[in-house]
Amino acid sequence: xxxxxxxxxxxxxxxxxxxxxxxxxxxxxxxxxxxxxxxxxxxxxxxxxxxxxxxxxxxxxxxxxxxxxxxxxxxxxxxxxxxxxxxxxxxxxxxxxxxxxxxxxxxxxxxxxxxxxxxxxxxxxxxxxxxxxxxxxxxxxxxxxxxxxxxxxxx
Amino acid sequence: xxxxxxxxxxxxxxxxxxxxxxxxxxxxxxxxxxxxxxxxxxxxxxxxxxxxxxxxxxxxxxxxxxxxxxxxxxxxxxxxxxxxxxxxxxxxxxxxxxxxxxxxxxxxxxxxxxxxxxxxxxxxxxxxxxxxxxxxxxxxxxxxxxxxxxxxxxxxxxxxxxxxxxxxxxxxxxxxxxxxxxxxxxxxxxxxxxxxxxxxxxxxxxxxxxxxxxxxxxxxxxxxxxxxxxxxxxxxxxxxxxxxxxxxxxxxxxxxxxxxxxxxxxxxxxxxxxxxxxxxxxxxxxxxxxx
Numbered sequence: 001x002x003x004x005x006x007x008x009x010x011x012x013x014x015x016x017x018x019x020x021x022x023x024x025x026x027x028x029x030x031x032x033x034x035x036x037x038x039x040x041x042x043x044x045x046x047x048x049x050x051x052x053x054x055x056x057x058x059x060x061x062x063x064x065x066x067x068x069x070x071x072x073x074x075x076x077x078x079x080x081x082x083x084x085x086x087x088x089x090x091x092x093x094x095x096x097x098x099x100x101x102x103x104x105x106x107x108x109x110x111x112x113x114x115x116x117x118x119x120x121x122x123x124x125x126x127x128x129x130x131x132x133x134x135x136x137x138x139x140x141x142x143x144x145x146x147x148x149x150x151x152x153x154x155x
Numbered sequence: 156x157x158x159x160x161x162x163x164x165x166x167x168x169x170x171x172x173x174x175x176x177x178x179x180x181x182x183x184x185x186x187x188x189x190x191x192x193x194x195x196x197x198x199x200x201x202x203x204x205x206x207x208x209x210x211x212x213x214x215x216x217x218x219x220x221x222x223x224x225x226x227x228x229x230x231x232x233x234x235x236x237x238x239x240x241x242x243x244x245x246x247x248x249x250x251x252x253x254x255x256x257x258x259x260x261x262x263x264x265x266x267x268x269x270x271x272x273x274x275x276x277x278x279x280x281x282x283x284x285x286x287x288x289x290x291x292x293x294x295x296x297x298x299x300x301x302x303x304x305x306x307x308x309x310x311x312x313x314x315x316x317x318x319x320x321x322x323x324x325x326x327x328x329x330x331x332x333x334x335x336x337x338x339x340x341x342x343x344x345x346x347x348x349x350x351x352x353x354x355x356x357x358x359x360x361x362x363x364x365x366x367x368x369x370x371x372x373x374x375x376x377x378x379x380x381x382x383x384x385x386x387x388x389x390x391x392x393x394x395x396x397x398x399x400x401x402x403x404x405x406x407x408x409x410x411x412x413x414x415x416x417x418x419x420x421x422x423x424x425x426x427x428x429x430x431x432x433x434x435x436x437x438x439x440x441x442x443x444x445x446x
Contacts, residue, residue: 039404047330047338047397055330055400083319086410114330114397115412115436117338123322123404126367151398 005133005148006030008103009096013137013144016095021071028136028143035132037125037147041065042081044093045125047114048101054150056100057125057132058093064142065089065120071140081120090116159275162187162202164195164221165210165237170260174208174237181268192216192224199225204232205278206271209254211238211245222252233274237262280391281415281437284335287388288381289313289418292339292433295381296422299373304354308422308429317417320432322407323347325367327374331382333394337414337435339381341374345403347427354426363403371399377431412436 010027017025037043041062048054060068062081069085070078072092078085093116101111119125127149135146161183165171168190175185187198191213199207207225211218222234235256236249249257255274258267293310300308323344331337343351345366352360352369360366375396382394414434421430 039402043402045328045330045400047332049330049332049395049397053398055397057400083411086319087413090410090413112332112336114332114336115338115414115434117328117330117340117412118410119326119328119402119407120410121322121404121406121408123402123407126364126371126401126403128371128398128400149398149400 005150006135008100008107009135009137009146009148011103012096012099013139016092016099017139020068020092021074022068022139024138024140026138028138030133030135033132033134033147035127035130035149037127037132037134039119039121039123039125040145042089042118042120043125044090044116044118046093046097046116048097048111048150049114050111051104051109052111052150054129054148055127056093056097057127057147057149058096059145059147060089060143062120064144067142068092068139086118086120090118093118158184159206159271160184160186160202160204161271162189162195162198162204162207164189164207164213164218166190166213167210170210174262177262177264177267178208181264183268183271190214192221195221196224196228199228199232203229205275206233206235206255208237209234211236211240219248219252222254226253231278233278235270235274237267277437280389281335281435283389284385284392284435285416288385288416288433288435291384291388292377292381292418292431293420295377295384296431298380299376300422300424303373304351304425306425308424311421311423313418313420315417316419317411317414317434319411320409322402322404322409323428323430324403324407325370326402326407326409327371327399328402328409329374329378329399330397331378331394331433331435332397333382333386334392335394335435335437337416337433338412339374339378339396340409340432341370341377341429342431343370343429344427347424347429350426351424367401367403371401374399381433 042065044058066078069088186202189195209218233255239260327341352366414436417434419432
């Protein structure tokens with residue numbers, strides 16, 4: 001199945017981010033990567049099952065994660081990337097991916113998403129497919145990488 | 156299904172009478188009613204209901220504050236909103252407050268009965284999953300190791316603690332999706348992974364990538380086999396696994412997840428230690444509406 005992943009993701013950012021007080025959303029770039037993805041500091045992985053199967057792996061720097069978490073929590077200062085801030089960022093990716101799923105369903109592609117898992121530190125992620133599409137989204141001077149690793153559903 | 160005990164929260168005596176008749180006629184036990192936050196806390200504490208029907212507009216408070224108060228008393232009590240108001244904002248807030256369902260006034264008997272039955276069945280099947288998944292994942296891990304290496308790992312330190320975890324070097328994360336969604340994490344040191352890979356491919360792994368691939372395939376088998384076993388117990392679960400993503404590096408912290416059931420354990424194998432963690436949440440599947 002040849003699936004256009006780009007528009008559902010762009011539309012999701014455009015509709016979810018402003019609800020959280022992050023108004024300036026733009027697509028900064030797009031590229032193909034191999035399966036190894038260097039972590040910018042924080043990564044959140046959301047599994048996808050259904051007409052397509054794979055993972056969406058969000059990546060952002062620790063600083064940007066703290067800033068976004070702070071905005072989501074009505075400007076509450078976030079000095080440490082603590083449990084509350086981590087939970088806010090997980091929830092953000094959950095909302096973004098759920099919205100992507102809704103956008104896909106408008107094109108008759110049905111997918112379900114897993115619980116997000118947030119990982120932070122210094123590490124490399126190894127995606128399940130050889131080709132990973134990376135969309136770089138700019139959100140109020142911050143950058144969120146959306147890495148899409150999909151395989152055809154053979155089930 | 157067992158008898159369902161219900162408390163009605165509504166500021167209008169007329170609505171309470173209407174709902175009480177409707178619920179009673181359809182075989183539910185109405186065990187109490189409340190018209191304010193204080194009454195809600197009192198009645199819910201006293202009557203320990205399975206479910207509360209919640210109006211949105213209550214003088215001095217609202218349905219969400221009352222719902223939070225109820226969940227402070229017992230987070231297992233199901234709350235469904237029965238209100239004339241309904242918009243995206245309310246639905247979003249309702250999901251956030253862990254409301255189980257929504258019915259718009261005026262409610263029809265058949266619809267409300269169906270909603271309550273669904274919500275209660277949902278609770279029963281989550282409890283069923285909670286009761287069986289840890290033993291099955293453990294069995295699956297042991298089976299996979301037994302078949303592949305003819306050895307039996309020793310399972311230690313089994314627990315249900317939901318905390319941030321620090322990786323020993325390699326972490327493999329797999330999303331689980333179905334009626335309830337969750338995740339499985341398999342974690343180990345590079346050394347353990349290399350030893351295990353060496354046994355399975357019967358030679359030194361060529362590089363780290365090969366080691367990671369072997370471990371992600373093992374994880375895939377553990378999760379896949381376990382989910383199939385769970386689905387065989389009750390097909391309502393319909394669990395499937397997303398492809399594994401592996402993480403490796405100097406410092407990997409895996410955050411505490413928003414999961415309601417967690418099982419973690421260490422597996423001591425002849426080749427080194429690994430740890431597994433599996434969790435499920437009630438998730439979106441829980442949300443129901445009859446609008």
